[in-house]
Amino acid sequence: MRADATARIAIIGFGLRGLGALEALSQRLEGTTHRIQIDIYEPGPFPGAGPNFAPSEPEYCLLNIPYRDIAIRPPRGSLVGSFADWQGHPVNPDEFPSRADMGRYLEARRVDLFGQGFTKTDAKLTLVRAHVKRLTQEERGWRLHLENCAPALYDEVLLTLGQPSVEPDDQWARWQRHAAKTEGELAQAYPAAELYTHAAEWSGKRVAIRGLGLSTFDVLRGLTVAQGGHFDTVGYHASAREPACILPFSLNGQPPFPKPKDETLDALFEPLGSETEDFAQAVSAAVTATPETASSLISAALAPVVTRILEAQDVTKAEVLKWLATEWSAPGSQDRQTPMETLRHGIELASGQTVPTIGYALGQVWRKWQDEWRSGFNPRQVAPETARVLVAFDEGLKRYSYGPPLSSARELLALIDAGRVDLSFAANPEIAETARGWTLKAEDEDSEVSVIIDAVLPSPDLHSINVPPLPDLMAKGLVAPISDYLAAAIGADGTVCDQNGSPVPGLCLLGRLALGSVTAVDSLHDCFGQSADRWAEGVVQRIME
Incomplete structure (x- = not known):
């Protein structure tokens, strides 16, 4: 690229993975004089935090990492400091903070980064509140086609999409059709704030939860403490506004093992x-x-x-x-x-x-x-x-x-002891459709429920994604899975590989949609780790050539 030309970089999706990538880029560009325009496309309300760490989510939605293990160091020169320092008060290192609190911290880092993170560079940042509908490859780079905006051309595009919306799996799609013509109701675990609002209408009902992982504990609190109940050393004290009974289930019925207490x-x-x-x-x-x-x-x-x-x-x-x-x-x-x-x-x-x-x-x-x-x-x-x-x-x-806090496991046990949760149907129950919802069957028992909540994180199956821009890129063969059981093929710096295994110039992807090319991606620390730095290093090398 000519030294007097302005390099243009687009980041599509700006949750914490996009923030980590942009922070890494700020470090790699420090001291350079090349003119760069960086446009960040994020239509959501919480850039830098994303929906999973939205500051608007309830405080009972907890991280599965205690303070002592959170080591997402801010970039050099940041005025925000570490997560513990940012709190402004002493924290118990064995406590598990809320995801909303982490989201507020990430937003503070984003504000700091936009304010002074690129002052030692000749880069300019713009946050664009628009959906990217399509990407087209041209001789000069990548043209982004936007919702309600003119198309824009870029030398480099980074996809940090998190977990996009997917087509419902066969089981859920079948239940959706059934719910549409009966009294049965389906709901999603997140946003948690929406769930506990809906849950106010389920008092006295029997509610099932599909999934018995980390998200299930957030759902349980939304159905209980968010409805006025509370825990103490004796156990759970109901408010009479909760569902009559909650029935979690999964393929193996095994709850995750909690982390050591301290x-x-x-x-x-x-x-x-x-x-x-x-x-x-x-x-x-x-x-x-x-x-x-x-x-x-x-x-x-x-x-x-x-x-x-x-x-x-x-x-x-x-x-x-x-x-x-x-x-x-x-x-x-x-x-x-x-x-x-x-x-x-x-x-x-x-x-x-x-x-x-x-x-x-x-x-x-x-x-x-x-x-x-x-x-x-x-x-x-x-x-x-x-x-x-x-x-x-x-x-x-x-x-x-990846287990939950010990307190979460104890809460589940307290809810069982109080008769509010039943694990009798936890291990892959047979599920039959009824006029009022569904009946769960296990051995010689059955229980009818009128609500099923989905607490299962979708797998990173590229073919199931139903929102742009990835489906179009796949249809063109520009993004392809490594194999039938793995996600997108990328290089070490995030450069996407096409259906023939060849690098696609100027197009990169980071995160769980590349599972198989990378591992252990569902981690807060991975978003601010070496993958982001390798991407930033590669981008800087290419635009400086």
Whole structure:
């Protein structure tokens, strides 16, 4: 590009991943004199935070990370400071903050970035409140076709779309058709503020929740504490405005295991420096290996750590390796407890009332190694077969590594004890349609519900996305999945690869829609990590050529 020309960059979608990318770009451009126009396209009301961290969401929607583990450092020169410092008051390092509070912090970083983050560059920023309807590739770059605006031409385009709207899966679509002609009602877990407003009309009704993951805990609070109930040391005290009964269910019926209650207990699972180095080397080798060799390399790095941690229980390395071998081939199959048993056992593990199991210890170690895992996987071009195996292993361990706060698990138990939640139908119930809604069936029991809430995060299936601009890019072959079970193919710096595997000049993508090219993407820290920096470095190199 000519030195006297203005480079034009578009960022489409500006939640926290877009913010992380723009912060990284500000650092890479510092001290340069090239003229650059950066336009950020985000029609939503909370640029920098996005819908998942909207400051308008209820305070009961919690992060699954305690203060002590939040390490999204602001860019050099930022006036905002760390999340803990920004609070302006002492925080309990073992507490889990609300997503809304994190959203307010991210908005503060966005305001700071727009105000003074690019002062040492010749870049100008514009926030455009418009939907991008279509992208067309031209000889001079990419033309963005906008809703109610004139088209605009750019040298570089970054897609940070988060999780776009998708076509409903077959089950949900069937229920939608049924609800349209009966008294049954369907709802989404988010926005949580909308859900608890709707829930005011469900007093005395029986409500089912599809999903038993992290979002389910937000839904439960929306149906209970948001309706006037409250928890204390005795248990849950109802307000008489809640649903009569809440029935969560999932494919396996297993609630996630909560994280250790405090820093002292969590420290028991801390890997040694030498163990972390060995793991990083194992990941580096695994991403270039066959699926079988890759799994063996990762297991060989994990087993000694878990064996050391569980030494007091006389757990052998052979036992850990056996557990891992089963986990690789059949994730979750070793969790044979009933949903209630799993919930109670998880509370005992997280509170230190019982000794750690192999699975729980592995999950905590895996959580602590997420940065090393991403660093070894994400910059590499991993064969689809190997990527599928490694990603599936990481996703499977999330039942341990991405668990909720201990308080959330205890609240669920309190709701069960109070008769407000029933896990009898939690494990993949048969669901029949009725005139008033649906009937859940399990063994010799059944229960009719009039409302089903969807608390399942869609998979990053590119073919299911039903909003622009991605479907058109896929139809043209400019964006393509790595394989049938993985998401978009991208290079180390986020450059999109077309259906033939060739880089698409000037078009990049970051985030969960590239799962398989990258891993562990559903993480706050990943949005502000090395992937964003590699993208920024690549953009700067190209526009300075």
